[in-house]
Amino acid sequence: MKQVTNNVILKIEKLKKYFHIGKDKQGPIYVRAVDGVALNIKYGETLGLVGESGSGKSTIAYTVVGMYRPTSGQILFKGKNIGMEASRRSLSSKKEIQIVFQDPGSSLNPRQTIEQILALPFRIHTQTPKKQLQEKMVELLEKVELSPDYLYKSPPSIGGGEKQMVAIARAMASNPSLIVLDEPTSALDVSVQAKIINKLIDLQKEMHLTYLFITHDLSLMRNVANRIAIMYLGKICEVAEAVTFFEKPLHPYTQMLISSVPVITEEEKKLKPKKVISIGEIPSPVNIPPGCSFHLRCPYKMSICSKVDPEMIEFSPGHIVRCHLFTKLENKK
Amino acid sequence: MRNSNQPNNSIAISLVRPKFIFWINLGKNWYKFSRNKLSIVGLVIVAGMIISAIFAPWIIPYPDHTGPFVDFENAMQPPSLQNLFGTDYVGRDIFSRVIFAFRGALIMAVVVLAIAVPPGILLGLIAGYLQNTWIDTIIMRITDVFLGVPPLMLALAIASVLEPNLMNSMIAISLTWWAWYARLVYGMASSVRNEYFVIAADLTGASKFHILLREILPNCLSPVFTKMALDVGWVILIGASLSFVGLGEQPPTPALGQMVSDGAIYMPNLWWVIVFPALAIVLAILGFNLLGDGIRDMLEIGRD
Amino acid sequence: MKTKENILLDIKDLHVWYRVYGGYLKVLNGVHLMVREGERVGLVGEAGCGKTTTMKSILQILPPGDFHIPQGQIFYKGQDILKMNFKELQSLRSREIAMIFQDPTAALNPVFIIGNQIGDVIKYSSAFAENEHKEKIKEQSIKALKEVYLPDPERMRINYPFQLSGGMRQRVCIAMAISSPRNLLIADEPGTSLDVTIQDQIHRLLNKIVEKRNTAIILITHSLGVAKEMADRIYVMYAGTIVETATPEVLFKNPVHPYTKGLLASVPKISGGGIAKGIPGKIPSYLNPPSGCRFQLRCEQESPICSEKPPQLFEIENDHLVACYLTQR
Numbered sequence: 001m002k003q004v005t006n007n008v009i010l011k012i013e014k015l016k017k018y019f020h021i022g023k024d025k026q027g028p029i030y031v032r033a034v035d036g037v038a039l040n041i042k043y044g045e046t047l048g049l050v051g052e053s054g055s056g057k058s059t060i061a062y063t064v065v066g067m068y069r070p071t072s073g074q075i076l077f078k079g080k081n082i083g084m085e086a087s088r089r090s091l092s093s094k095k096e097i098q099i100v101f102q103d104p105g106s107s108l109n110p111r112q113t114i115e116q117i118l119a120l121p122f123r124i125h126t127q128t129p130k131k132q133l134q135e136k137m138v139e140l141l142e143k144v145e146l147s148p149d150y151l152y153k154s155p156p157s158i159g160g161g162e163k164q165m166v167a168i169a170r171a172m173a174s175n176p177s178l179i180v181l182d183e184p185t186s187a188l189d190v191s192v193q194a195k196i197i198n199k200l201i202d203l204q205k206e207m208h209l210t211y212l213f214i215t216h217d218l219s220l221m222r223n224v225a226n227r228i229a230i231m232y233l234g235k236i237c238e239v240a241e242a243v244t245f246f247e248k249p250l251h252p253y254t255q256m257l258i259s260s261v262p263v264i265t266e267e268e269k270k271l272k273p274k275k276v277i278s279i280g281e282i283p284s285p286v287n288i289p290p291g292c293s294f295h296l297r298c299p300y301k302m303s304i305c306s307k308v309d310p311e312m313i314e315f316s317p318g319h320i321v322r323c324h325l326f327t328k329l330e331n332k333k
Numbered sequence: 334m335r336n337s338n339q340p341n342n343s344i345a346i347s348l349v350r351p352k353f354i355f356w357i358n359l360g361k362n363w364y365k366f367s368r369n370k371l372s373i374v375g376l377v378i379v380a381g382m383i384i385s386a387i388f389a390p391w392i393i394p395y396p397d398h399t400g401p402f403v404d405f406e407n408a409m410q411p412p413s414l415q416n417l418f419g420t421d422y423v424g425r426d427i428f429s430r431v432i433f434a435f436r437g438a439l440i441m442a443v444v445v446l447a448i449a450v451p452p453g454i455l456l457g458l459i460a461g462y463l464q465n466t467w468i469d470t471i472i473m474r475i476t477d478v479f480l481g482v483p484p485l486m487l488a489l490a491i492a493s494v495l496e497p498n499l500m501n502s503m504i505a506i507s508l509t510w511w512a513w514y515a516r517l518v519y520g521m522a523s524s525v526r527n528e529y530f531v532i533a534a535d536l537t538g539a540s541k542f543h544i545l546l547r548e549i550l551p552n553c554l555s556p557v558f559t560k561m562a563l564d565v566g567w568v569i570l571i572g573a574s575l576s577f578v579g580l581g582e583q584p585p586t587p588a589l590g591q592m593v594s595d596g597a598i599y600m601p602n603l604w605w606v607i608v609f610p611a612l613a614i615v616l617a618i619l620g621f622n623l624l625g626d627g628i629r630d631m632l633e634i635g636r637d
Numbered sequence: 638m639k640t641k642e643n644i645l646l647d648i649k650d651l652h653v654w655y656r657v658y659g660g661y662l663k664v665l666n667g668v669h670l671m672v673r674e675g676e677r678v679g680l681v682g683e684a685g686c687g688k689t690t691t692m693k694s695i696l697q698i699l700p701p702g703d704f705h706i707p708q709g710q711i712f713y714k715g716q717d718i719l720k721m722n723f724k725e726l727q728s729l730r731s732r733e734i735a736m737i738f739q740d741p742t743a744a745l746n747p748v749f750i751i752g753n754q755i756g757d758v759i760k761y762s763s764a765f766a767e768n769e770h771k772e773k774i775k776e777q778s779i780k781a782l783k784e785v786y787l788p789d790p791e792r793m794r795i796n797y798p799f800q801l802s803g804g805m806r807q808r809v810c811i812a813m814a815i816s817s818p819r820n821l822l823i824a825d826e827p828g829t830s831l832d833v834t835i836q837d838q839i840h841r842l843l844n845k846i847v848e849k850r851n852t853a854i855i856l857i858t859h860s861l862g863v864a865k866e867m868a869d870r871i872y873v874m875y876a877g878t879i880v881e882t883a884t885p886e887v888l889f890k891n892p893v894h895p896y897t898k899g900l901l902a903s904v905p906k907i908s909g910g911g912i913a914k915g916i917p918g919k920i921p922s923y924l925n926p927p928s929g930c931r932f933q934l935r936c937e938q939e940s941p942i943c944s945e946k947p948p949q950l951f952e953i954e955n956d957h958l959v960a961c962y963l964t965q966r
Contacts, residue, residue, distance in 0.1 A: 262862030
């Protein structure tokens with residue numbers, strides 16, 4: 001088991017990110033991509049963030065990394081406030097927080113060689129003298145099991161899995177503490193995915209890394225994350241330890257997603273909750289319905305759900321959920 | 334089970350790299366270029382033109398016919414073995430004059446592009462990167478102005494204000510040409526800047542200089558090179574249009590358009606006086622067009 | 638009862654080569670695939686294994702000039718597609734076989750309304766050669782849209798593709814494919830570019846349609862879970878060859894080929910247990926493929942016979958075929 005301490009490396013408080021997309025009669029229209037999110041990531045852990053497209057998970061990732069400026073709320077990294085765009089952050093923040101994007105094809109410059117791609121973070125964040133630079137890069141490539149001749153290759157001539165390994169190597173080059181992984185294997189095949197995930201787990205132990213791991217693949221999440229947070233339309237619905245998340249999912253949305261995972265073995269079939277068919281399309285984050293944002297698709301909808309947005313309740317230690325079904329329990333306590 | 338990923342010796346790598354990779358890349362590029370046979374035709378034509386331009390002093394059979402020279406006995410002779418393209422109304426060998434004029438046209442095209450293209454690229458790059466800011470607006474609106482005026486007209490206007498000679502007509506054409514490159518690079522840069530690899534470079538702290546020149550620019554150059562090849566033909570044509578109306582090179586120095594305009598009154602009897610200079614222009618445009626197609630194919634990012 | 642008459646599509650020993658710098662990419666190296674009437678076939682394989690090439694060969698939509706078929710036959714209802722003339726091919730594409738592509742956004746023309754695009758398919762399927770009445774075609778396209786459960790089909794047909802979500806676009810593509818009666822549908826990873834729950838909906842929709850109309854379908858996917866839920870028979874493909882085929886029950890209970898076993902082990906399970914190591918190595922170069930079995934470099938049980946010549950599909954138990962020397966004792 002890896003070392004997960006209780007110290008918090010990243011603390012997100014009341015984070016909101018709205019995108020302004022125009023006006024109508026009532027006033028400006030916003031896409032409320034992230035609508036009040038609180039999340040803590042502990043040193044050395046892998047926090048999984050799961051949700052459909054439009055849920056806001058990528059927006060959170062991008063805001064943490066510095067692609068977006070938060071509309072309101074705070075992000076604290078090792079105690080320091082980093083709630084601003086990357087251009088205004090300190091060099092050490094850029095060194096410490098890195099990201100691996102989903103599409104390996106577009107995250108590497110097709111007109112550069114791997115050598116040039118890897119040289120950039122080395123040049124900026126380390127004081128490696130030029131003569132040693134190639135040696136260091138070869139070491140880095142060996143860490144991700146790529147042979148040294150990859151240095152002279154160009155992204156278009158290597159496969160998707162290898163490109164993603166290069167992206168991971170690039171993220172590791174600056175010796176970071178936190179790596180955000182935005183669906184790193186979604187575009188890849190299952191056997192390549194297995195290789196990459198294993199490598200990520202090994203590297204995490206070796207280099208004492210913390211991961212914010214985003215994916216829509218629940219079976220992958222189960223085996224990668226220590227804790228899992230599930231998002232819907234910009235808000236977190238439930239957070240729990242990985243085992244608890246699957247054995248005792250509380251939120252109806254969690255149950256819906258788990259029930260639609262295609263599985264192969266019998267033991268998995270038994271674990272799945274009763275099939276909850278999702279009704280209708282995914283609503284867009286522009287027209288968020290009042291009350292609980294999930295009520296239009298919820299099979300357990302009550303009258304209060306269309307009026308009042310539920311609060312986050314701690315159902316049991318480490319297991320929090322945001323749903324009216326459980327607010328009553330809380331009130332009973 | 335065999336493991337195909339044996340780690341190599343780092344020293345061996347740096348020895349392998351420079352020579353080997355160059356030849357492999359050349360082979361790949363040639364393959365992509367030569368898929369279309371017409372591109373090879375274009376390459377041959379262009380190579381022929383460049384060679385004849387470089388070796389003009391040795392190829393031209395009658396070098397002094399390119400300067401002040403008259404030989405009325407030999408005037409208006411049709412094409413023959415002594416004069417491959419015939420002679421003109423004062424007895425000068427047209428073949429020599431065409432080669433010499435062609436050389437001038439080629440040099441003009443190269444100079445014009447050398448003057449016009451770099452500023453165009455730079456402005457387009459900056460405007461594209463700073464899209465939706467006031468810098469973008471200023472640069473692109475100025476570009477729009479220069480794009481709105483037909484190049485020939487602007488070149489004529491400028492060339493007639495300044496003294497008519499080769500240098501000034503080159504300046505005139507350059508002043509109209511940069512705008513096309515600015516617009517082209519603007520379009521590419523403004524979309525490339527949103528690619529994830531650019532964002533990744535920015536997030537890791539790369540300088541703006543690096544992002545503009547090392548990340549964005551290499552991804553904008555493919556259409557630029559293609560256009561440059563095509564433009565050589567176009568500049569030759571516009572240069573010929575200018576010399577047709579008497580701007581550009583002054584007689585007795587030959588220029589392609591000038592030769593066409595001088596010979597017009599002798600049509601259709603002395604057809605060779607016009608046809609060969611005109612053919613030279615056509616051949617130039619054709620050759621560079623075909624070459625441009627090949628260059629575009631070569632620069633495409635393929636999966637090897 | 639599986640008699641010879643029931644066989645709709647029979648691909649025999651198909652080899653396809655692409656011309657590239659440095660020679661030929663020998664992508665397909667002897668593909669055998671059979672689809673019976675009304676059968677749901679799942680073709681499972683990873684990126685680059687040749688699934689799309691196989692499908693494009695069936696409809697003969699490979700990039701012209703760049704490919705070469707040195708040997709192989711594709712029999713459709715007894716006739717070899719590779720020997721068909723243009724008219725026969727057109728009839729095949731417009732009336733018999735329909736393909737649903739992976740990316741619905743790229744498969745729809747952005748400047749025409751949906752109604753026109755479905756209408757075109759109906760027109761050329763010449764089911765209405767007699768009456769090219771606009772009304773009849775319109776009616777037919779609304780019917781097709783209804784079958785894929787698109788809300789408000791009358792209004793939907795005057796929409797442009799950009800006004801629809803990804804899931805709806807994929808449904809439109811399916812509607813186009815079923816707008817006239819077909820015998821075989823080929824679905825190339827439908828829903829891969831979409832969200833998981835939408836993907837789920839699309840797969841269930843396809844299932845329903847296929848059952849109702851007794852159409853055969855070849856579903857290409859790289860997910861074994863999807864294949865399990867959707868297929869009557871699964872073909873596992875690796876590097877241009879079919880390595881194993883069986884019904885889902887048999888395949889998942891008793892996988893024989895080392896690649897299938899490796900693949901199954903790499904799939905993460907929601908019951909936990911960590912991630913398997915995956916399959917070491919990578920797909921071989923198609924430019925210089927190894928002689929013999931193409932999986933030998935990654936196989937733990939590799940032995941000298943594997944590099945002599947490629948193993949043929951061999952029936953090791955009832956209706957379960959494997960292409961591996963080590964199982965042919």
